[in-house]
Amino acid sequence: SQTNETIATLNNPRLLGTTLMFAPGQESLKLVIDLGGAVGPAQVEVQLTYGSGTSTSGGNVPAGTEEPSGGGTTSLPVLPTSGKCVLATLENQAVNVRSGPSTDYPILVTISPQSVYDVVGRNNDSSWYLITYSGGSNRGWVSASVTRLGGNCTAVPTATFQPPPHATPTATPTRTSTPPGGVTATPSPTGQGQVAPADSDYFLNVDMGGQNGAITQGSVSNVVSHPTGDYEDYLFFSTNNINQQGGSGTLVRQIFNFSCTGTGTELIGFYINGDFRQCGGTYIIDSVGPDNDNGTIQISANGGNNTYVQWTVFMQVERLN
Numbered sequence: 031s032q033t034n035e036t037i038a039t040l041n042n043p044r045l046l047g048t049t050l051m052f053a054p055g056q057e058s059l060k061l062v063i064d065l066g067g068a069v070g071p072a073q074v075e076v077q078l079t080y081g082s083g084t085s086t087s088g089g090n091v092p093a094g095t096e097e098p099s100g101g102g103t104t105s106l107p108v109l110p111t112s113g114k115c116v117l118a119t120l121e122n123q124a125v126n127v128r129s130g131p132s133t134d135y136p137i138l139v140t141i142s143p144q145s146v147y148d149v150v151g152r153n154n155d156s157s158w159y160l161i162t163y164s165g166g167s168n169r170g171w172v173s174a175s176v177t178r179l180g181g182n183c184t185a186v187p188t189a190t191f192q193p194p195p196h197a198t199p200t201a202t203p204t205r206t207s208t209p210p211g212g213v214t215a216t217p218s219p220t221g222q223g224q225v226a227p228a229d230s231d232y233f234l235n236v237d238m239g240g241q242n243g244a245i246t247q248g249s250v251s252n253v254v255s256h257p258t259g260d261y262e263d264y265l266f267f268s269t270n271n272i273n274q275q276g277g278s279g280t281l282v283r284q285i286f287n288f289s290c291t292g293t294g295t296e297l298i299g300f301y302i303n304g305d306f307r308q309c310g311g312t313y314i315i316d317s318v319g320p321d322n323d324n325g326t327i328q329i330s331a332n333g334g335n336n337t338y339v340q341w342t343v344f345m346q347v348e349r350l351n
Contacts, residue, residue, distance in 0.1 A: 109180025119143040127170035131158030134194035151189025168304040192299040192306040224338040225259035247346040256331035268324035294337030301328040
């Protein structure tokens with residue numbers, strides 16, 4: 031703009047898009063868009079990329095924001111200007127998908143810079159977005175600082191989420207609890223009322239074979255505590271002999287209900303397929319067959335100075351056909 035020199039002119043009426051690359055320098059550039067006397071409304075999308083795989087932040091990334099996780103050289107997909115809200119990476123680099131809207135949450139997967147993902151939620155300040163991936167079967171959070179939006183995103187709802195693992199709570203309840211059968215509470219050297227002992231993983235297998243009806247169920251229970259003791263349990267679930275119930279091609283629905291009693295139940299998180307549930311929540315998996323009948327539930331005590339909770343997972347399996 032200092033010399034008023036015209037670097038490029040594009041005037042082909044059939045042109046739907048283009049990319050201009052300029053050599054690096056200190057001069058500033060001015061972009062002029064002339065619609066050629068068009069009377070009706072027009073929409074122009076301009077995407078600016080500086081450098082090669084580098085950020086334009088000019089310094090340290092603020093705390094709690096995300097950075098790209100890896101790069102490539104292929105072109106980025108063009109996002110729609112209308113329709114459902116979608117999202118893609120800002121740069122030609124993979125982006126981390128996390129279990130919650132902060133870098134305090136663990137990474138679930140990374141998303142490709144060549145793909146577009148549906149947006150189904152956001153946090154309060156729209157600094158993180160909840161997307162679906164793996165064909166829509168899983169959900170996770172990505173940072174707005176490393177992504178770009180397309181479509182109509184004005185109606186994206188605010189999504190709920192659990193505190194990050196081992197977060198400090200805002201208040202400490204005073205309720206107490208009784209350990210389940212076979213579990214002995216251990217006094218805490220830090221003054222914590224009850225401490226969950228270390229244990230192994232748990233298994234919940236609901237067997238459809240030999241069942242007279244189309245519904246069967248089972249449950250598993252144990253305890254977690256925080257800040258000391260066993261703060262995390264893993265439950266491996268499965269449904270066996272599905273085809274024995276209705277023959278080849280039988281599908282079932284797995285329904286999970288999460289129950290808790292004790293001190294700090296609001297700090298307990300159930301993590302399944304990239305989603306979160308709290309105590310009292312329900313999670314449903316539809317169209318389950320013999321090839322996808324198993325999975326894992328992580329149960330975590332995410333904070334508290336005197337947390338001691340007995341959790342129970344109820345699993346019910348129903349035939350769909």
